[in-house]
Amino acid sequence: MTAVDRVLVLGGSGFVGQELLGHLGGTGTASAPREGFRVVDATQSDRLREFLEAERPEVVVNCVGLADVDRAEREPTVADSLNRGVVEHLVRAQRSVPFRLVHISTDYVFDGERGAYRESDPVHPVNEYGRSKLAGELSALASSTALILRISSPYGRGFGARKTQFFRYVADSLRAGKPVKALTDQRVTATYLPDLARAIPTLLARRAQGVVHIGSDDPLTRFEFAQRIAHEVGADASLVRPGVRSDMTQWVAVRPKDTTLDVGLSRSHGVRYTSVKSALREVLSA
Numbered sequence: 001m002t003a004v005d006r007v008l009v010l011g012g013s014g015f016v017g018q019e020l021l022g023h024l025g026g027t028g029t030a031s032a033p034r035e036g037f038r039v040v041d042a043t044q045s046d047r048l049r050e051f052l053e054a055e056r057p058e059v060v061v062n063c064v065g066l067a068d069v070d071r072a073e074r075e076p077t078v079a080d081s082l083n084r085g086v087v088e089h090l091v092r093a094q095r096s097v098p099f100r101l102v103h104i105s106t107d108y109v110f111d112g113e114r115g116a117y118r119e120s121d122p123v124h125p126v127n128e129y130g131r132s133k134l135a136g137e138l139s140a141l142a143s144s145t146a147l148i149l150r151i152s153s154p155y156g157r158g159f160g161a162r163k164t165q166f167f168r169y170v171a172d173s174l175r176a177g178k179p180v181k182a183l184t185d186q187r188v189t190a191t192y193l194p195d196l197a198r199a200i201p202t203l204l205a206r207r208a209q210g211v212v213h214i215g216s217d218d219p220l221t222r223f224e225f226a227q228r229i230a231h232e233v234g235a236d237a238s239l240v241r242p243g244v245r246s247d248m249t250q251w252v253a254v255r256p257k258d259t260t261l262d263v264g265l266s267r268s269h270g271v272r273y274t275s276v277k278s279a280l281r282e283v284l285s286a
Contacts, residue, residue, distance in 0.1 A: 008055055008099075010090075011063035013037050016104060016151075016193060018159040020061060023197030027055065031064075043081050045089040052097045061102040061200065062090060065133070068163070069108070072129035073253035083132035087139040094143055102200055103140040106133045107152040107188065107215070112256020115187060115219070119150075119211045119265055127253040137211065145209050149196065152215045152261050155279075156193030157286055170226045171284060174235035181243040182226035187258040189215030190225060192279040199271040206269045213261040218276045225276070232280045 011017045012028020021028045029051075030037035040051045042064045052060070064086045066072050072079035090101055108130035109123040125131045140146040155167035164172075167190075173180045196214050203212060220228070226240045245255055263273065274282070 006056065006058035007061065008052075008057035008059070009061045009063060010040075010042055010086075011065065014063055015067075015156075015158065015162070015165065016154055016196075017061075017063035019156045019193035020063065020197050020200070022159075023194060024061070024200065027057070042086045042089065045092060048086075048089050049093040049096060052093050052099070056097065057099050059100045059102060059204065060090060061104070062087060063104050065104070065136070066129070069127060069129040069255070070252040072132060073127055076128045076132070079128055079132040080135065083129075084135035084139055087136040088142075091139060091143045091146075100204060101140060101143050101146040102204070103136065103146060103148045105137050105148050105150045105211075106130065107150055107213075107259035107261055108256060109134045109137065109150065110256060110259050112259045115258030115260040116262050117213070117259065118262045119213055126256055129253065130256075141210070147203060147209055148211045149199070149203075150211060150213050150261060151191040151196060152259060153188040153190040154193050154196070155190055155283070157283060166222065167225075167229065167283075170229045170240075171233055174226075174230050174239055175233050177235070177239070179239045179241050180226060181241045181247070183222040183245055183248075184242045185221070185244045185257060186255060187219055187221045187260055188225075189217075189219050189260045189263070190276070191215050192274050192276075192283075194282075195271075195273050195279075199266060202270050203266070208269050212266050212269070213263050214266055214271065215261040215263050215273075216276060217263065217273050219260040220276070228276055228280060229284075232277070232284055 007026030009028045013030035066082040111124040230237045
């Protein structure tokens, strides 16, 4: 993996951010005091600019955001501030601090009616989370060299997660002999976070810019993914119970049906993907 000098992971204390820090190194930030992280409120434009002027990073990987889909639906102003406003502040800060911006986005910018989406396909988010993340992408594109990485259902060791991730919930439940419900009508290309971490320096070395998809070569429904987990933990596959999106009456926001990402462009830049089987074995053994 090509090294990245003076990397700053904004939002490094979160689920995606901590995984990236573990691979990329560099400095990570948090919005509140936390051991091992620098504190900065990225929603405050002047404070963020002053922080960047002091740090002088070469690359800023932006992991700040509201990823709670239902909370974004309930609190669209908060979602806009974190998912769009922070990106706007970063682009503005580039006027005084030269750095490459790597912005982490989402497959939820698509409506999920087709799947196998390429970077050039029309976007049409169906919930507030997707709309706010799309607004963040548009803000990032104001920077001529920005690299926007759309990811799908990320999974990894789970450090920094503020709520139980789907992968961890399924693995822990099945290991305890508890049944889990997983959807047969929601298909994704789940992003293994070490693959994302390795992709960043590869793409930067190739001077990639604009939107690039980072997912996997193995499109799976949530149900199929949970069955793969059951196999790897040695659990009874019958513990994985099929469900559909309409069963999820606790959801506030609509979820798209098929947001699988075509990763051909990233592959053309030299990005390589771990098979789901190998990724599950790695993360479960860790």
